[in-house]
Amino acid sequence: MTTPLLPSSLPLIPLPPPQVLYPHMGITIPLSTTQLAQVLGAVQSNLGGKGGNGERGMVGVVPVADGDRRVGRWGCAARIKNVHKSPNDDDTYHLAVQGLARIRLPRSLPPILSILPSIPVPTSPYSLPLPSVIPPTTDILPLAFKLLPEELHNHMNTSPPSLLCDILVTILEVDRDTRIELLGIPDIELRSQKVKSILINLITSRGLTPSSSPSNNEKALIVKPRQPQPLSVIGGKPKPPLGSGSNPFPEDLRPLFELFQRRLDELSLNARETIQRELMRLSKIPPQSADYSVSRTYIEWLLALPFKRVSENYEIDLKSARSRLDGDHEGLEGVKRRVIEYLAVYRLKKQLFDESQEKKALLNSSQSAQSNDKLDREDEKNLLELIPSSTSAKQITKTLQDNPSIGGDDEPPADAYRDTGPILLLVGPPGVGKTSIAKSLATSLGRKFHRISLGGVRDEAEIRGHRRTYVSALPGLLVQAMRKVGVSNPLILLDELDKVGHGGFHGDPSAALLEALDPAQNWNFHDHYLGDVPIDLSQVLFIATANSLDTISWPLLDRCEVIECSGYIIPEKLAIAQKFLLPKQIKECGMNDTLVKMEKGVLEKIVTEYTRESGVRELERQIGKLCRNKAVQYSISREPSNHESANEYESRVSVEDVERILGVSHYGREKPELGVRPGVVNGLSYNGSGNGSLLIIETLLVPGGSGRLVITGRLGEVFRESIELCLTWVKSRSLSLGITDLPEQDPLKGYDIHYHIPEGAIQKDGPSAGIATVLAFISLLTGKAVSSDIAITGEMSLRGSCLRIGGVKEKVIGAHRVGVNKIILPRTNRPDVDADIPDLVKKQMQFVYVDKIEQAIEEVWGKDIWVGPGAGERDVRIKVDARL
């Protein structure tokens, strides 16, 4: 429960007997037209001032003695809820207000005869929220139960102590002077003591006994001895038990109970009731029982969850957010731009929400005053009524339920901004900085950060928890995350969203995730372990990462806005290595930049010859290896036996050292088949993790065969079909390509063809190697090699049309990385190249767009390739061939 910021001055309204207003309670004050005009005028002039948000529609309400109208030193700041004309048609209005906090008035205040516009109010420290150490209500509650009907006991149990004291003196017949006196005791401890003595007096005056066993005629008023005792009773200081036969509260549960008392204000109503019930149950279970630890762990979990606790959000500053992103990451321009857009929209929506909340509060007060005629009886029912001492239990229950501080959990709380925008989903190969961007975003927003790795989550229970009846049951990953961060508004990164399982024997984890990510339902997320206690995830900012979109279920994908983080090109990697990875690794090895100096070319050698990845993780590992080697050398040089040779430590790392330290390079410049051979062609592949690389197609003619096509290299069905299609096409053009001399001649007569793609352990599939396969067959059958500087990608139809393929960006970047300088691809992929390929790559590479396979063939070998009948009139010849 927080108290809004109070303004520095408030209009004061005198409150005639018998009413006294306390924080969190509502009353209506009768006012004449002139008085109402004075109040609203003062409120409005406050709004024109520079005060904080809290001063919107606020007044001070001061109890005055009848007749002399002198005021004490204490009153209650209140928010105007509504204004209604009196139904008696007598020029009177009812101003409905709700108490917010005790206020102390200036010493020199004159007697108040009517409204006092804007009196400076020294509100602090009494406008502060409840102190962190709340005195136990255990002394008061048993006494209160003796005086109150049973229907109210539950509400009393769940009311915070300060509110409880104020409610009790309001609903019990306590005289007004005492109530005014209690208004002037802001200290909860003192107030509790005072209320306790009042209750004892009341009990005695009614002929009841404050602590002894109840007599028969008291039974209607007190808690029945055989019934479970209210928790607050059992949690008090050691004292004789109320009701004969009841057990004292076990000592080992006291810390748990005290924690419950301390956290009371931060728990949801549901959680409060459940913990209370469980604690009572637990107090009756012997600690040796298996049930005991299950129940205790459950309570501990509930008490550890944040519920209403939030971390202070920073005011978002776009400039500093941008400079943080720049400070942590090199490149990633598009991603950074999108993240800033996201922050800007988030900030704007939040500001608009705050403004509309303020306007609503203001409209409630001023509009109703100006349009009295529109007021109807229906509205009047909504007025908050003063709780008179004679009010029935039913009415009091209603008032307590209406009280926002102890309200129900049926509706999403409307007090805080909840973003309903899409979830950001960063997609890209491993190690391109997706996690790291999310971390920077959390810091910019001032939110706590937690990462949930979804890789391998197959069981719905991992997201939604196990029911408590299972042995060693635990809540799901989301609730565990909430416990760890300890606030209800963290930034949670759902890492590897594409690796989460769908459906199956153990339920559907992605369906559970969907509920957690849906703003319409996630304020009330049910975890199986927590049972009936829902947890509010609506303030959590979710960000997800994935390596590919293919395996994400479409409803989940529909909730996300995809931001692509593609792989890095060599210059980008060099810049990242220089600015971030090298300084980081040097520091991690306990060295500094004077002790490790990389010569020119060292980093480039590592990037090009020791890594073959889209991200920079392997690069970071290799740089780390190098730095550790230098650290060992330096450490040895500092050993006492080597003291004299200390100066011999060589801080410089030369290009030659790289091979000595990191071993022989695995990749080199990956450019294959330098002495180009017929039948070998560079295709391009894109694997599921977002990496693009060369796909080397190898073909061989095997003598003594019967025209069979042998395919190896773990190729999928689509790939195989595409190879067969390509061979058919080449066979059908064998005459014009000069492979055969006669139309009816079989180009493969006496031979088999073996088609292979290396790295046979890796599964490959898809039709995008079609054009490259045709070129490989033509190259094999004509004996004309294809330059290894060229890479080819694109699907081909049986008629020879070149069709659009996916993953162009990754493929092109992969080809650039290994030094390919010309790419042949379908014309329909041109927009992908224009939009996605970095300018530097575009400058260094040549892109050739083709519509028909013949254009690709001519691009590689020139028009002279057509040597068959009708050479020089290719179109005619194709027609001839097509007839064959």
Ligand SMILES: Nc1ncnc2c1ncn2[C@@H]1O[C@H](COP(=O)(O)OP(=O)(O)OP(=O)(O)O)[C@@H](O)[C@H]1O
């Ligand atoms: N553009 C960049 N600038 C600076 N450092 C970077 C950049 N990209 C990646 N890194 C660094 O690379 C490392 C790996 O990055 P990160 O863990 O964020 O990758 P990721 O994309 O989340 O990978 P994965 O998909 O495997 O989770 C981190 O140390 C990160 O700081």
